[in-house]
Amino acid sequence: MIENLSKTYNPKDFEDRLYDFWNKNEYFKAEVNRDKKPYTIMMPPPNVTGNLHMGHALNNTIQDILIRWKRMQGYEALWQPGTDHASISTEAKVVEKIRKQGKNKDDLGREGFIQEAWDWTRKYGGNINNQLEKLGVSCDWSKKRFTLDEGLSDAVEEVFIKLYDKGLIYRGDRIINWCPNCETAISDAEVEHEDTKGHIWYVRYPLKDEDGYITIATTRPETILGDLAIAVHPEDDRYKDLVGKIAILPLVGREIPIIADEYVEMEFGTGAVKITPSHDPNDFEVGERHELGQCKILTDDARINENGGKYNGLDRYEARKKIIEDLEEQDYLVEVKDHDHSIGHCERCKTTVEPIISKQWFVDMKPLAEPALKAYNEGKLNFIPKRFGKIYTHWLENIRDWCISRQLWWGHRLPVYYCEDCDEIMVSKEKPKRCTKCNSTNIHQDPDTLDTWFSSALWPFSTLGWPENTEELNYFFPTDVLITGYDIIFFWVVRMVFSSIEQMGEVPFKDVFLTGLVRDSQGRKMSKSLGNGIDPLDVIDEYGADALRFTLVTGNTPGNDMRFYMERVEANRNFANKLWNATRFVLMNLDEKISMETIDKELLEEEDRWIISRINSVIKEVTENLEKYEIGLAAQKIYEFIWDEYCDWYIEMVKPRLYGDSIESKETAEKVLLYVLENTLKLLHPFMPFITEEIWQHLPGREKPLIISQWSDYNEEDTNREAEKKMAFIMKAIKGIRNARQEMNIALSKKASLMFVTKDETIKDIIDYGKRYFINLASADDIIIQENKEGLGENNLSVVLDRCEVFIPLKDLIDFDKEIERLEREKEKLDSELKRVRGKLSNEGFVNKAPEQVVAKEREKEKKYENMMKKVLERLKGLKSN
RNA sequence: GGGCGAUUGGUUCAGGGGUUAGAGCGCCACGUUGACAUCGUGGAGAUCGUUGGUUCAAAUCCAAUAUCGCCCACCA
Numbered sequence: 001m002i003e004n005l006s007k008t009y010n011p012k013d014f015e016d017r018l019y020d021f022w023n024k025n026e027y028f029k030a031e032v033n034r035d036k037k038p039y040t041i042m043m044p045p046p047n048v049t050g051n052l053h054m055g056h057a058l059n060n061t062i063q064d065i066l067i068r069w070k071r072m073q074g075y076e077a078l079w080q081p082g083t084d085h086a087s088i089s090t091e092a093k094v095v096e097k098i099r100k101q102g103k104n105k106d107d108l109g110r111e112g113f114i115q116e117a118w119d120w121t122r123k124y125g126g127n128i129n130n131q132l133e134k135l136g137v138s139c140d141w142s143k144k145r146f147t148l149d150e151g152l153s154d155a156v157e158e159v160f161i162k163l164y165d166k167g168l169i170y171r172g173d174r175i176i177n178w179c180p181n182c183e184t185a186i187s188d189a190e191v192e193h194e195d196t197k198g199h200i201w202y203v204r205y206p207l208k209d210e211d212g213y214i215t216i217a218t219t220r221p222e223t224i225l226g227d228l229a230i231a232v233h234p235e236d237d238r239y240k241d242l243v244g245k246i247a248i249l250p251l252v253g254r255e256i257p258i259i260a261d262e263y264v265e266m267e268f269g270t271g272a273v274k275i276t277p278s279h280d281p282n283d284f285e286v287g288e289r290h291e292l293g294q295c296k297i298l299t300d301d302a303r304i305n306e307n308g309g310k311y312n313g314l315d316r317y318e319a320r321k322k323i324i325e326d327l328e329e330q331d332y333l334v335e336v337k338d339h340d341h342s343i344g345h346c347e348r349c350k351t352t353v354e355p356i357i358s359k360q361w362f363v364d365m366k367p368l369a370e371p372a373l374k375a376y377n378e379g380k381l382n383f384i385p386k387r388f389g390k391i392y393t394h395w396l397e398n399i400r401d402w403c404i405s406r407q408l409w410w411g412h413r414l415p416v417y418y419c420e421d422c423d424e425i426m427v428s429k430e431k432p433k434r435c436t437k438c439n440s441t442n443i444h445q446d447p448d449t450l451d452t453w454f455s456s457a458l459w460p461f462s463t464l465g466w467p468e469n470t471e472e473l474n475y476f477f478p479t480d481v482l483i484t485g486y487d488i489i490f491f492w493v494v495r496m497v498f499s500s501i502e503q504m505g506e507v508p509f510k511d512v513f514l515t516g517l518v519r520d521s522q523g524r525k526m527s528k529s530l531g532n533g534i535d536p537l538d539v540i541d542e543y544g545a546d547a548l549r550f551t552l553v554t555g556n557t558p559g560n561d562m563r564f565y566m567e568r569v570e571a572n573r574n575f576a577n578k579l580w581n582a583t584r585f586v587l588m589n590l591d592e593k594i595s596m597e598t599i600d601k602e603l604l605e606e607e608d609r610w611i612i613s614r615i616n617s618v619i620k621e622v623t624e625n626l627e628k629y630e631i632g633l634a635a636q637k638i639y640e641f642i643w644d645e646y647c648d649w650y651i652e653m654v655k656p657r658l659y660g661d662s663i664e665s666k667e668t669a670e671k672v673l674l675y676v677l678e679n680t681l682k683l684l685h686p687f688m689p690f691i692t693e694e695i696w697q698h699l700p701g702r703e704k705p706l707i708i709s710q711w712s713d714y715n716e717e718d719t720n721r722e723a724e725k726k727m728a729f730i731m732k733a734i735k736g737i738r739n740a741r742q743e744m745n746i747a748l749s750k751k752a753s754l755m756f757v758t759k760d761e762t763i764k765d766i767i768d769y770g771k772r773y774f775i776n777l778a779s780a781d782d783i784i785i786q787e788n789k790e791g792l793g794e795n796n797l798s799v800v801l802d803r804c805e806v807f808i809p810l811k812d813l814i815d816f817d818k819e820i821e822r823l824e825r826e827k828e829k830l831d832s833e834l835k836r837v838r839g840k841l842s843n844e845g846f847v848n849k850a851p852e853q854v855v856a857k858e859r860e861k862e863k864k865y866e867n868m869m870k871k872v873l874e875r876l877k878g879l880k881s882n
Numbered sequence: 883g884g885g886c887g888a889u890u891g892g893u894u895c896a897g898g899g900g901u902u903a904g905a906g907c908g909c910c911a912c913g914u915u916g917a918c919a920u921c922g923u924g925g926a927g928a929u930c931g932u933u934g935g936u937u938c939a940a941a942u943c944c945a946a947u948a949u950c951g952c953c954c955a956c957c958a
Contacts, residue, residue, distance in 0.1 A: 265957050281956055580918080581921085639905090843939085
């Protein structure tokens, strides 16, 4: 016995300790090493003020699996961690904090506020990293980056300036999405649309200079205050005569023209549309075409402004209510109908956004989208699963310009300066001393900051030192795979792709692995408001990180949502316990002075050859699965191998040798037990890093920790089909005997002799060899092999196998009615199988067209079932005649 | 209005042209054999949503359809 392991698996005893051990020994570290091939993954930077949730746990587990696997394969594996400053979210939290102190942003001033935000960041910014450590992530913490770091900020400015100089960043008055709660512009991607039951109001506008009205329909009556025209379709006969005339805006009294524009849908509403250029993107365009000018009626906090006359100061919804009342009172309201329409909400605070005209900074997307599309179409970018490629292309094909300026303080301030005398715009990293146009020194910087995603878009290269031409950048970029949730394809994936192509001239990663959402056991999204979130840290605390990791990667497929069940975590904890105890068994039986020399192949027994062949196949399959990102399948195979083949069969088969007299045989068994365990641990390590490392370090003769051990390769020589076949027969026989005995309720402790009847020489040999197993695993005390039933008494239990029949003389214990029932069931099964096989074989098409191998296989089956059937029928006949 | 996904034993999910369609949990029966009751042995339980089609062969491919879910979209 080498060393004691506790009787049950207790992850708390070693998880933190091992993480420290790995970290301190710098096994996570990756450095430029021209002798090795690089393998790079950029960790999606979590929000600096965030906490670990199941989504993080899922995608970081997958990343860790890939990184650990590649590291073991000998790659220089860099997993780049870091955090995102999350401007809007962090700013909101800091605002909330100072609000509790009775202060607002203006009380602190810009500098004071930013100071406050840094304090907050420093205080909470480490949390998520510590939480990630609990999960076992093997990222290179020495390279940790923050999007507001100096280098990364420099990259942001560099990109901004380059794009501006190319004319791809511009400033303009456009309709943007305004969040009245966050009081900033947000991009289209940050708006969530939700279908809402609402109303549509039909309002008549009197005509000037003549009797009559023109009736329009609107879902936002308060915007009447900003109307500058009424539009009809040029070919709409109903309104042809009215085009060019003037209508009077109800409640306001403003004279507005009736214009014709193709944008109007004749079938919708009344066919006449009010045009509010400052508060609707379509109306804005119509306004441009007809030079209607602008009339903005909302303040930043969504109240009616001074252009709203008597409604000035009212909140947008109060104003709507009041305006409807007034319209009704003054007889302008024709009717109200129920109407469902989609309303945009701020992705962060869920406030209804307002389309508002505003002077903002934009990225001209078309020229950037095209190469990003091309890269995909040329196969330079793969999505896992593939279907997300369609979503990617669809979005890029319909791309609109990206509003990048935010009216926030926490973030990268625009490197834009204005001359107060001549309004010249200057874009540069440093503040210009004088205006480049009029030489004035009255210069101020734009107060806005950039969309957070502008900096995260640069993450794959800014973290590696760009715009400096660093060695790291040359070596580790482009990265190999990005692992993230499908919900941020638009926010992040797409933007990294076009930014990389634009700045680096190539895609930032070859593969994009998209995870689904982790939902609760009822399929609901985990959310704070529902209170149904499961904290990964609680799960780790109760069951260990390995069990959590295994749960997250099994039983689901990329891009599909999964339900999270504690029962599954428990099952995987039990799996860890199983492995733990199998190891205890191996160690308990190990001779202290066992030599670790290679196994002498001459001494191998059949079960040894079988398990060695099997682990070899599993190595091959798991490696192939991982190469195809089939992580769940890989995990499943390892699980089954350990539990079913190694524990349930091999260990049981080998026990007599361990307790037996032959030192040679015992030692060989020990060596094989160790050899297979060792390879199993390697395969499992990426999935369950803690338990595997802990066990590994308890095994004798370890030179290196598991984390940096060499991944095993498939070895053709180890494959042994002959041994696999033999063992398959033996296992089938054991199962058959156990089955028959249990059906008769015969206790395991009740030993019986077995008589194998067969004329097949090969089978005879196999059974002869298998004697040793039947004793222990099939409750046998004696085994006889013969070609006929000579000497066999009456009334035996019988098990029909392929080319062989087993008789168990347990006369007193057998209920023959039950035995007949059992055989009848056996007969039925064989019958239906025979029918199926014969059906196939009598089909000419099948025999002629199916591959030879497939036909041969069916023929074999037919023969086998026929033989078995014959024996079952004989048995039944014998039993019934008694 | 477009696009996508899911539909497989009680349940949660794998699988993905030829398998006797698998697993975890749950269920039933038996079991304290010197790793493990966080366990062992055996068992019951699914014509893979429906309808067509392609094929020698379909749970798997194609087309419709139903139900549920998601994403995108400027009809006021």
